[in-house]
Amino acid sequence: MSTGNLSRLDPEEVARAVTDFINTTIMARTRPVRPDDDLELAGLDSMALLKVLLFIEAHYGFWMPDEDLVTDNIRTARAFAAYICRRSA
Amino acid sequence: MNLAEILFATAERHSPRRAVTDVRSGRSVSYGQLASEAERLAAFLKAEGVEPGQRIGLLAPNDLTYLPAAFGLLAAGACFVPLASNLTPTEIAEIVREVQLNGCLSWPKAAPLPSAPGHADASARRAVVKGGECEGYAFQWIDRRAEAPVEFTKLNAAFIRFTSGTTARSKGVVLSHEATAARVEASDRVLKFSEEDRILWVLPLAYHFAVTITAYVRAGSHILLCPDTLPKAIVDAARRLRASVLYAAPLHFERMGNLGPSDPLSSIRVTLSTAAPIAPVVMERFESVYGVPVGQAYGIIEAGLPCINLGTEGLPATSVGRPVPGYAVAIFSDDGKLLPPETLGEIGVRGDGLFSAYYSPWRLREQVASEGWFLTGDFGFLDRSGALHLKGRKKALILVAGLKFFPEEVEDCINQFPGIKESRVFGRPHARMGEVPCAEVVVDPAGCDLDALRSHCARALSSYKVPLEFTVVDAVPRTPSGKIRR
Structure with a gap:
């Protein structure tokens, strides 16, 4: 966990922000997803994935590079958050 | 002619050859299996009463079952209307209405579609495919008696691709088998x-x-x-x-x-x-x-x-x-x-x-x-x-990573939301996506909850159409003749 450094991102908070974005902008019609839900199983398709990448670009200031688009980084909102925090550290 | 004959001819020549493989699971079906499953589906649909020229939706994912289901619909003589699995209920309802969908074949995980108004009884029953590659697929009537224009019945129609045509208002592109x-x-x-x-x-x-x-x-x-x-x-x-x-x-x-x-x-x-x-x-x-x-x-x-x-x-x-x-x-x-x-x-x-x-x-x-x-x-x-x-x-189409839509569709959705007076949807250039959708909205003096508006759009529209940004403006730009400037 981060200590003292205010510029450092909190993985919990980022996971919540990504989950909120998915629930309000992408999947508002179904049961809300939780930070540890498998996003593909929840119905997130490739276009919805692009929306998450746009969200990351707008809120965390970088475009997730293609070599990092692997299942381990995008399986859940928490996996996204862990990736975002690593990138921003 | 019927496009399914193309499959049957190939199956005769190449019965044991692999037709389709699912890369993730590694499972394959041969041309012989694909053809016999398509024939079985066609027989199932005919037994349910599907008649040539009826518009039948196919709600199915990108997997091994899609091909036999699609060719089964064609072989039964139905006009096949693909329904992408990421469509929202609002979008599906529009397709049902605009192409007078008679029925729908759905993969096992899809929820039943609502029946057309006044036809609740007809769709209460769903017939389910037993065994085979398409095990668990269900057929339901939506509006069995809906009749197409007379000229349509003479076309030998194979598909209706439901996308807006040359204008935002022409919908459903019909393709004959020929x-x-x-x-x-x-x-x-x-x-x-x-x-x-x-x-x-x-x-x-x-x-x-x-x-x-x-x-x-x-x-x-x-x-x-x-x-x-x-x-x-x-x-x-x-x-x-x-x-x-x-x-x-x-x-x-x-x-x-x-x-x-x-x-x-x-x-x-x-x-x-x-x-x-x-x-x-x-x-x-x-x-x-x-x-x-x-x-x-x-x-x-x-x-x-x-x-x-x-x-x-x-x-x-x-x-x-x-x-x-x-x-x-x-x-x-x-x-x-x-x-x-x-x-x-x-x-x-x-x-x-x-x-x-x-x-x-x-x-x-x-x-x-x-x-x-x-x-x-x-x-x-x-x-x-x-x-x-x-x-x-020429037309004000918005193109998001290869998927297209007309701004009017999203504006109609936004304008239904309480507190919105008018709106303009446009594509903002984006290096990776081509364009991303954005909206300008004019709100009532009493105000409007923009987060709730975003959720309203996300419920009604496929995700690629939902504006990424909503900006409150005093007025949307219009041409001298009063049309929204595109």
Whole structure:
């Protein structure tokens, strides 16, 4: 966990922000997803994935590079958050 | 004729050969299995009372079951209406209404669709397929008695692709079996599919089934369905399964190219980029990384693929190629006159592969096209070698990573929300996505909850159409005649 450094991102908070974005902008019609839900199983398709990448670009200031688009980084909102925090550290 | 006969003919020649493999699970079906499952589905649908010419939806994902279900619908004589699995209930309701959908075949995980108003009893019962590849698929009536326009019944319609047509208000592009077969034949003259081909497929079948898949089936090619469209997964699948054809959208080529450097993808003989314009820099990077050129096609729903540039004939990378044999392409001025080469104008297409009609409002192709020429609404020019170059669109279509929509659809959705007086939706250029949708809204003095508005749009619209940004403005810009400025 981060200590003292205010510029450092909190993985919990980022996971919540990504989950909120998915629930309000992408999947508002179904049961809300939780930070540890498998996003593909929840119905997130490739276009919805692009929306998450746009969200990351707008809120965390970088475009997730293609070599990092692997299942381990995008399986859940928490996996996204862990990736975002690593990138921003 | 019926397109399902193409499958049955291939199954007779190549019964034990693999027709489709799911790259993720590794499971395959042979042509013999595919044909017998399609026949079984057709018998099931007929036993439920499905009659030729009825509009039947297919709600199914990109997996092994899609092909037998689709060919089963065709073999039963139904007019097949693909329903993409990411559609919202609001979007499905619109399709049901506009094409007078009689019934729907759904994969096991799909919820039943609501019946048409006044037909609650008819759809209460769902018949379920037992055993086989399509085990658990369910058929339901939505409005069994809904009758199509008389001219429709004479068309031998195979598909209705529900996308907006040349204007935001014409909906449902109808393709006859004959027009689809003409498209298959035309594209095969250039792409030359064979039983040796292994086709890596990464696009949604609901948007692309008609021509391309039928072309592969006709040739007896092996189709590799790749549900994982992340760039590394596509490259791995192409290498491992020695794909010979890669059919994908520009974004796939861009992402794959960005992975570089790599060993060449030596098994690939043809790549084809479709669905959106591809930038020359993306093509160059892909070719330098993988050692294969990127081909591109000019694809429009009303005309198929009238132009193809394989990238191997020395045409400039900025061109979508020369007309495919079977099609003619010409450039027209605003007042409908033919323009000479190197002159910018509206692109017209003629050929047997043109669509048959718009469903809603009903208009036959002959009523839309003038002397056989269908005006596409796209602008471009032909160079002196006869190759077509695209230069933008007449209509205010928004193109997000290869998926298209009209701003009016999203504006209608926004305007229904409490507190909104009017809105304007537009595409903002984005380096990766082509465009991203944005909205300007004029709100009541009492205010409007923009977060709730965003959720309202996300419930009603497919995710690619939901604006990324909502900006409150005093007024939306209008032309002197009062139309929203596009």
